[in-house]
Amino acid sequence: MAFHVEGLVAIIVFYLAILAVGIWAAWKTKNTGSDGDRSEAIIVGGRDIGLLVGGFTMTATWVGGGYINGTAEAVYVPDYGLAWAQAPIGYSLSLVLGGLFFAKPMRSKGYVTMLDPFQQIYGKRMGGLLFIPALMGEMFWAAAIFSALGATISVIIDINVNISVIISALIATLYTLVGGLYSVAYTDVVQLFCIFLGLWVSVPFALSHPAVTDIGLTAVHQVYQAPWLGSVNSLDIYTWLDNFFLLTLGGIPWQAYFQRVLSSSSATYAQVLSFLAAFGCVVMAVPAILIGAIGASTAWNQTEYGLPDPKSKKEADMILPIVLQYLCPVYISFFGLGAVSAAVMSSADSSILSASSMFARNIYQLSFRQNASDREIVWVMRITILLFGASATAMALLASSVYGLWYLSSDLVYIIIFPQLLCVLFIKGTNTYGAIAGYLFGLVLRITGGEPYLYLQPLIFYPGWYQDDNNLYIQRFPFKTLSMLTAFATNVLVSYLAKYLFESGTLPPKLDFLDAVVARYSREHMDKATLVKSDNIVLNELAPVNPRHSQTLSSTFTNKEAFNYVDSSPELSNTEDN
Numbered sequence: 377m378a379f380h381v382e383g384l385v386a387i388i389v390f391y392l393a394i395l396a397v398g399i400w401a402a403w404k405t406k407n408t409g410s411d412g413d414r415s416e417a418i419i420v421g422g423r424d425i426g427l428l429v430g431g432f433t434m435t436a437t438w439v440g441g442g443y444i445n446g447t448a449e450a451v452y453v454p455d456y457g458l459a460w461a462q463a464p465i466g467y468s469l470s471l472v473l474g475g476l477f478f479a480k481p482m483r484s485k486g487y488v489t490m491l492d493p494f495q496q497i498y499g500k501r502m503g504g505l506l507f508i509p510a511l512m513g514e515m516f517w518a519a520a521i522f523s524a525l526g527a528t529i530s531v532i533i534d535i536n537v538n539i540s541v542i543i544s545a546l547i548a549t550l551y552t553l554v555g556g557l558y559s560v561a562y563t564d565v566v567q568l569f570c571i572f573l574g575l576w577v578s579v580p581f582a583l584s585h586p587a588v589t590d591i592g593l594t595a596v597h598q599v600y601q602a603p604w605l606g607s608v609n610s611l612d613i614y615t616w617l618d619n620f621f622l623l624t625l626g627g628i629p630w631q632a633y634f635q636r637v638l639s640s641s642s643a644t645y646a647q648v649l650s651f652l653a654a655f656g657c658v659v660m661a662v663p664a665i666l667i668g669a670i671g672a673s674t675a676w677n678q679t680e681y682g683l684p685d686p687k688s689k690k691e692a693d694m695i696l697p698i699v700l701q702y703l704c705p706v707y708i709s710f711f712g713l714g715a716v717s718a719a720v721m722s723s724a725d726s727s728i729l730s731a732s733s734m735f736a737r738n739i740y741q742l743s744f745r746q747n748a749s750d751r752e753i754v755w756v757m758r759i760t761i762l763l764f765g766a767s768a769t770a771m772a773l774l775a776s777s778v779y780g781l782w783y784l785s786s787d788l789v790y791i792i793i794f795p796q797l798l799c800v801l802f803i804k805g806t807n808t809y810g811a812i813a814g815y816l817f818g819l820v821l822r823i824t825g826g827e828p829y830l831y832l833q834p835l836i837f838y839p840g841w842y843q844d845d846n847n848l849y850i851q852r853f854p855f856k857t858l859s860m861l862t863a864f865a866t867n868v869l870v871s872y873l874a875k876y877l878f879e880s881g882t883l884p885p886k887l888d889f890l891d892a893v894v895a896r897y898s899r900e901h902m903d904k905a906t907l908v909k910s911d912n913i914v915l916n917e918l919a920p921v922n923p924r925h926s927q928t929l930s931s932t933f934t935n936k937e938a939f940n941y942v943d944s945s946p947e948l949s950n951t952e953d954n
Contacts, residue, residue: 398551418556435656440723451668457606466623475650626790810871818863
């Protein structure tokens with residue numbers, strides 16, 4: 377493949393434009409807020425992200441390289457098709473559910489990161505445990521999309537894959553380093569516009585190529601391969617449902633999502649942003665679906681790509697850049713390359729910022745250095761942004777199974793963090809003992825279920841398992857959702873068992889070594905003033921209250937306050953205190 381100077385120039389121009397926007401946003405950050413809350417401005421942007429910028433940045437967080445490339449691949453692969461392209465609907469429903477049930481309680485309480493409520497209720501140790509799967513999800517996701525970017529660029533312009541990955545990672549890390557959430561948010565606006573325009577401009581040219589058959593015909597009839605609409609057979613219905621619930625419910629407990637929620641100017645705005653992003657995810661998936669359908673409708677022997685076709689060459693995951701390269705004019709393919717690069721960078725920068733935000737606040741500040749100055753926290757964030765950016769880049773270059781690691785870590789987010797988030801927000805009375813038990817049960821059930829991408833053989837064989845051609849064991853049973861439900865039930869049951877044993881006197885108070893039940897005040901539990909600003913929350917709202925033994929069953933198991941929040945304001949706080 378020849379080296380394309382025009383393509384290289386196009387990418388350089390695009391990257392310089394993104395960097396310029398990021399630096400401008402960094403300057404805006406320095407002129408926002410007081411010196412005392414610089415770290416919070418980096419994490420949540422001063423809590424003044426508007427609807428337009430907020431909607432773009434929340435959409436761009438999901439519409440990344442994996443989302444665009446993966447949707448096109450699912451539609452193109454004959455054994456899957458559109459029926460298995462679950463990401464657009466799954467992530468959109470995830471945002472809708474997040475807006476309906478999770479955005480308001482998180483934003484109305486003035487939290488700064490997703491881990492704040494865990495540390496407030498369960499203590500700093502549990503917050504540290506939950507940081508592990510959250511960090512793994514963010515880091516492996518960033519590494520996976522950096523890896524996809526390098527392969528994408530190498531398809532269209534013949535440059536070294538490693539160089540393209542390193543340069544892209546450097547630029548994304550640089551503007552995230554200098555500007556925090558403001559840089560990420562404003563560059564997301566530019567990147568999402570480029571994705572939308574780049575892919576939609578490419579679609580008409582690809583459709584009109586002589587080698588492409590009418591996609592309406594190939595949707596339901598076999599021409600070059602099975603119809604691209606696809607189908608779900610009866611044996612795979614439980615696998616389909618398991619994956620669907622993983623995307624829908626597992627897409628909620630991510631710091632990248634709650635960072636946008638918590639940066640909103642109000643709880644209502646946070647909900648509206650979620651709904652706007654849900655609509656944006658569906659819209660942005662349409663061109664990727666069409667490109668996958670075009671790939672399935674192409675006689676590749678009539679193109680410069682030739683035979684065998686992409687799926688036979690095991691390049692189905694690169695069908696989107698291949699369509700851009702071989703079915704579009706040169707200048708259009710370069711424009712589309714910019715769109716794919718934008719998609720990757722818009723997700724990678726969010727993951728790097730999310731990981732560094734959780735570490736600086738929930739691990740460094742709240743667990744080890746509660747009296748750390750704001751300047752110190754800012755420097756910790758900058759150092760960790762560099763470290764996490766470099767780590768994601770190294771994994772993208774060196775790891776052979778980045779996607780397998782990301783699949784496993786995203787499963788852990790669904791199985792471990794989601795049920796814990798449900799408990800901490802909506803189930804009154806859960807405690808650290810239940811949280812730890814749920815964490816361990818969920819982790820064990822997921823690991824023992826196996827992971828084909830990592831060649832991890834299962835220890836528990838659920839009904840419907842089979843062995844594929846590569847001698848890998850595949851589970852048809854929805855064991856991921858079972859693991860999540862088990863973790864949730866374990867948290868609730870163990871919490872109330874521990875509560876009963878200690879409060880009834882069956883176990884002596886000295887055995888409450890985590891201070892989760894007996895102790896009214898504990899150094900292990902975060903002080904409310906450390907977690908939230910006094911002007912964001914009524915001061916007595918987080919005060920611990922002794923349980924009433926006369927409570928009914930429904931009031932015992934339901935956290936009604938989570939459904940009856942009122943947006944707090946400084947005036948309201950002062951009134952309540954008085």
